Structure formats: C-alpha cells, structure tokens
Amino acid sequence: MKKILIASFDLEVGGVERSLISMLEQFDYKHHSVDLMLYKHQGDFMSLLPQKVNLLRENRHYAAFRKSIGELLRNRQYAIGLSRMIAKMHAGFMGAMKRITEPGYYQMQLMWKYALPFLPKMEKKYDMAISYLWPHYFVAEKVNADTKVAWIHTDYSTVETDRAMDMSMWNKFDHIAAVSEACRDSFLRKYPELESKVWVVENITSPNFVRTLADEEITSPLLSDRRFKVMTVARLSHAKGIDQAVHTLKLLKDRGYDDIVWYVVGYGGDESAIRQLISKYSLEDRFILLGKQLNPYPFMRASDIYVQPSRYEGKAVTVTEAKILGKPILITNYPTAGSQVEDGYDGIICDLSVEGIARGIERLYHSEALRAHLVRNLKDMDFSNGDELEKLYAMIGNRNPEGRVAWN
Incomplete structure (x- = not known):
C-alpha cells in the first residue's frame, strides 16, 4: 500500500477544486492510501470528499494563509502576520518599480518565503507527495516524501514571479504535472531547463458525474x-x-442586440468592480451575476452558448464541462486555447479582445447551423479520462509517465 499526500488550499467552489474532487473519486484505493492536507477546512466542496480519503486535521499555522493580516494579529500569530505585511510591502514596491500589472503572484511567493521559518514540518513519511496548487512551498520544504509532484494549472508565461525563487522551489520536485500540452509548452518557455521533469496529466473528468x-x-x-x-x-x-x-455586452447592446443576456456563475475579489461596471453601462437586467453555486451544471445546461472570456488559462475545467453538456462554445485566443477546442470543430476561438468576443457571439447568435454543427461533433467525443491517473501511479516509483526508468 503506497502512502500518498495531496496538499491544496481549501475546497471552495472552483475549477481546480472540482478537478481535485474528480481525481479523488477515481483514485485506486486498493493500492494507495491518500491523506489530504487542506490549509483551511472550508468550502462548499468539503461535503463531496470521498470517504476513503483521510482528511488531516487543520493546522493553525497553514490556515493562516486563508486569514487576513488583521485576523492573524488578533489571534497573536505575530510572526506569520508580520511576514505577510513585509511581503505585501515588498511586492507593492517591486510591482511599482517593474510596472507589474498583477503583482499578486509575486506577493504570494514572498509571503511563503518570509513565513517558511515559522511553519512546522510533517512527521509522517510518504511514498509520494503532491502539491496540487501553486505556490508549492509546503510540499517542497515541509514534507518528507520519496517522490514529489507539483501540479500546474495555469499559463506560467503570463505570470510575473521571481524566477530565482521559482527555480529553487521547482528543483525540489521530481515531477511536474501540466494539465495540457499547451500548458506544458508555455511553462517550458519560461523554465526550459526543467523539460525532463514536466509531463502532461490532464484534469480528471467524470462525464457521468457532470x-x-x-x-x-x-x-x-x-x-x-x-x-x-x-x-x-x-x-x-x-x-x-x-x-x-x-464591455462586450455593452458593445452588443450598442449594436442593437436587445435580446442577448449574459449570466455568470462565480464569485471572487473583482465582484465589486464588475458590479460597478455593470451599473455604469446600465446592464443590470442583462448582465446577471448568479454568485457562488455548488452545482453550476444546470445553469450551464439551460444556456444557449458557453463563453470563456479569459485572458489566460492552463486548461479551463469549465470548458470541458460545457463540452460534456453539449454546449456551443466560444473561447478567447489565450495562449493555451488550442488545447481546449479545435476551432470550428468543437468550439470557436475568437480574438482576445472585446471586439473579438463580440464578433464570436454574433457569429454563434446568427448561425443556428453552426451551433448545431458544434453540438453534433461534441456528441461523438469521449470525455472520460480516468486512465490519466496511470501516469501519476508511474511517478510513484520515480518513473516518468511514459514508463522509463503529524506536526512537529
């Protein structure tokens, strides 16, 4: 029986979290025992954890990463609170100096760097430890395992980070699992020296579940x-x-499309700014935020088309789920878009711009034949991929996926 640790932040509603639940559902528990380390025991997906998974007790030091600095100071977690404050100031300064548009990733790196000396190690020894969500410092620095695997879900060529700090972390891992070929390629453009470690292990999906x-x-x-x-x-x-x-819906409204409505299932830090934008354009009756939904699939099924307006992605779980539900799909041309759909066959790829998204929606709106063509092709596709886990099992013996050789 191989002992495996999987680490992630929490089980709030999100694509990465859904893919983790799907992987845990299909794991081989006859030959593997799985401990799940969540920094914070929170999220609507907590109730979906398979019973065979051993959820480790929450540790207050790691739960700190899901608390505000004010909460940490009130709880007398001064060391981690201070490290968070220093990281925030450092990242803000460097972001301004280097004109980084989104310094949050750099701030998170620094937060872990400054907090690491105050974080405990795990006592238990594992055959494999999997860090499921970046940054991967916990598994890299605080876990004893024969094999360490880091999962990458995003397009790292678009993420501003300190490369030297990254390399120090990545070098602690035996394998790096990318969720798509395009995700792997974009990662290697930034870290070409890691090529021998990076393998594609796609997000596990369960069509019957969806x-x-x-x-x-x-x-x-x-x-x-x-x-x-x-x-x-x-x-x-x-x-x-x-x-x-x-902005796209405002443009369509100005062009006279009064019968198009856009629904969004989700939540996040930009909600206030998005609501202000909706109000500015008087789109309250046609751009509708549905908030956090534990089960987004009935909403997806009731729609006419599914649109992913992302600036960057690794491989969006929601696009695969929309495929499973047979929806006509439009995605922006982010760097890894080609790994999500074949343009004109099982979806449409549009320019990554407001004008591009608007034209894509217009195209699908006016052509029932095109929508039917995309849906028909989706019906012939097989989305089950539980065999992807065989690649993971191969890594346990420190073989590559192609078959070559308690707290203290």
Whole structure:
C-alpha cells in the first residue's frame, strides 16, 4: 500500500477544486492510501470528499494563509502576520518599480518565503507527495516524501514571479504535472531547463458525474428567460476576463442586440468592480451575476452558448464541462486555447479582445447551423479520462509517465 499526500488550499467552489474532487473519486484505493492536507477546512466542496480519503486535521499555522493580516494579529500569530505585511510591502514596491500589472503572484511567493521559518514540518513519511496548487512551498520544504509532484494549472508565461525563487522551489520536485500540452509548452518557455521533469496529466473528468448533476432541478430566472442566453462559469478575477465580458455586452447592446443576456456563475475579489461596471453601462437586467453555486451544471445546461472570456488559462475545467453538456462554445485566443477546442470543430476561438468576443457571439447568435454543427461533433467525443491517473501511479516509483526508468 503506497502512502500518498495531496496538499491544496481549501475546497471552495472552483475549477481546480472540482478537478481535485474528480481525481479523488477515481483514485485506486486498493493500492494507495491518500491523506489530504487542506490549509483551511472550508468550502462548499468539503461535503463531496470521498470517504476513503483521510482528511488531516487543520493546522493553525497553514490556515493562516486563508486569514487576513488583521485576523492573524488578533489571534497573536505575530510572526506569520508580520511576514505577510513585509511581503505585501515588498511586492507593492517591486510591482511599482517593474510596472507589474498583477503583482499578486509575486506577493504570494514572498509571503511563503518570509513565513517558511515559522511553519512546522510533517512527521509522517510518504511514498509520494503532491502539491496540487501553486505556490508549492509546503510540499517542497515541509514534507518528507520519496517522490514529489507539483501540479500546474495555469499559463506560467503570463505570470510575473521571481524566477530565482521559482527555480529553487521547482528543483525540489521530481515531477511536474501540466494539465495540457499547451500548458506544458508555455511553462517550458519560461523554465526550459526543467523539460525532463514536466509531463502532461490532464484534469480528471467524470462525464457521468457532470451529466447527473446537470439534471438537478433549480429555481432561477434563467429558466424562464426567453432571451439568447450566454453563460460563463468562472472566478470573478482579472485572469478570467469577466470585465471584458461586461464591455462586450455593452458593445452588443450598442449594436442593437436587445435580446442577448449574459449570466455568470462565480464569485471572487473583482465582484465589486464588475458590479460597478455593470451599473455604469446600465446592464443590470442583462448582465446577471448568479454568485457562488455548488452545482453550476444546470445553469450551464439551460444556456444557449458557453463563453470563456479569459485572458489566460492552463486548461479551463469549465470548458470541458460545457463540452460534456453539449454546449456551443466560444473561447478567447489565450495562449493555451488550442488545447481546449479545435476551432470550428468543437468550439470557436475568437480574438482576445472585446471586439473579438463580440464578433464570436454574433457569429454563434446568427448561425443556428453552426451551433448545431458544434453540438453534433461534441456528441461523438469521449470525455472520460480516468486512465490519466496511470501516469501519476508511474511517478510513484520515480518513473516518468511514459514508463522509463503529524506536526512537529
């Protein structure tokens, strides 16, 4: 029986978290025992954890990464609170100096760097430890395992980080699992010296799970809305481009499309700014935020098309889920878009701009034949990929996926 540790932040509603749940559902528990380390025991997906997974007790030192600096000071966690304050000031200064548009990633790196001396190590020894979400410092520095694997879900060529700090961390891992070929390629453009470590292990999907949940009854104005319904499921963040979606709908409104409505399932730090933008353009009745939904699939199924307006992605779980539900799909041409859909076959790829998204929506709006063509092709596709886990099992013996050789 191989002992495996999987570490992540929490189980809030999100694509990465859904892919983690799907992987845990299909794990081989006859030959592997799995401990799950969540920094914070929170999130609507907590109830979906398979019973065979051993959820480790929450540790207050790591739960600190899901608390505000004010909370930490009130709880007398002064060392970690101070390290967070220094990281925030340092990142703010460097962001201004280097004109980094999104210094949050750099700040998170610094936060871990300054906090590491105050964080405990794990006593238990594992055959494999998997860090499922960046940054991966916990598994790199605080876990004893024969094999260490880091998962990458995003396009790292778009992320501003300190490369020297990154390399020090990546070098602690035996394998790096990228969720798509395009995600792997973009990662290697930034870290070419890591090529021998990086393998593609796609997000595990369960088509039956998605389709079953999509049949769940919901009460929502969406069901009785007779307008042309655009759907997006995403965090309200810069990366996901929800602000671009609002600008797009304003453009379509100005062009006379009065019967297009855009629904968004999700939540996030940009919600206030997005609501202000909606109000500015008087789109309250046609750009509708549905908030956090534990089960987004009935909303996706009730839509006419699915749109992913992201600025960058690794491989969006929601796009695959929209495929499973047979929805006509439009995605922006982010660097890894080609790994998500084949343009004109199982989806449409548009320019990564407000004008590009608007033209893509217009194209699908006016062509019922194109929508039917995309849906017909999706019906012939097999989305089950539980065999991806075989690549992970191969790594336990420090073989590559192609077969070559308690707290203290």
